[in-house]
Amino acid sequence: MKAKSSSRTIRRSVALPRELVQEVEAIAPVTLKGNFNRLVSVALQRFASERRAEAFEEAMSRMAADPSIRAECAAISREFLTAERDGLKND
Numbered sequence: 001m002k003a004k005s006s007s008r009t010i011r012r013s014v015a016l017p018r019e020l021v022q023e024v025e026a027i028a029p030v031t032l033k034g035n036f037n038r039l040v041s042v043a044l045q046r047f048a049s050e051r052r053a054e055a056f057e058e059a060m061s062r063m064a065a066d067p068s069i070r071a072e073c074a075a076i077s078r079e080f081l082t083a084e085r086d087g088l089k090n091d
Contacts, residue, residue, distance in 0.1 A: 024039065032039040063069050 021036075024043075025033070025036070028039050032042060
């Protein structure tokens with residue numbers, strides 16, 4: 001029995017609306033025209049990147065709204081206020 005090799009590629013079969021495929025092929029950049037697998041890979045990479053960015057923004061929003069984090073940031077700002085003014089003349 002032949003051992004399966006570990007591949008970095010996963011094959012999937014999907015059914016897509018004809019109109020969507022035609023539209024995407026028509027507007028695809030020249031570098032992706034004629035290579036539907038590459039086009040789909042790029043689209044999925046962009047989707048994943050957008051989702052990671054959205055998740056990060058959501059986490060930052062939750063953190064910014066957290067009263068304990070806001071209090072800690074205010075305390076840090078107060079501690080650095082003296083250092084920020086160090087060397088400046090009071091006029």
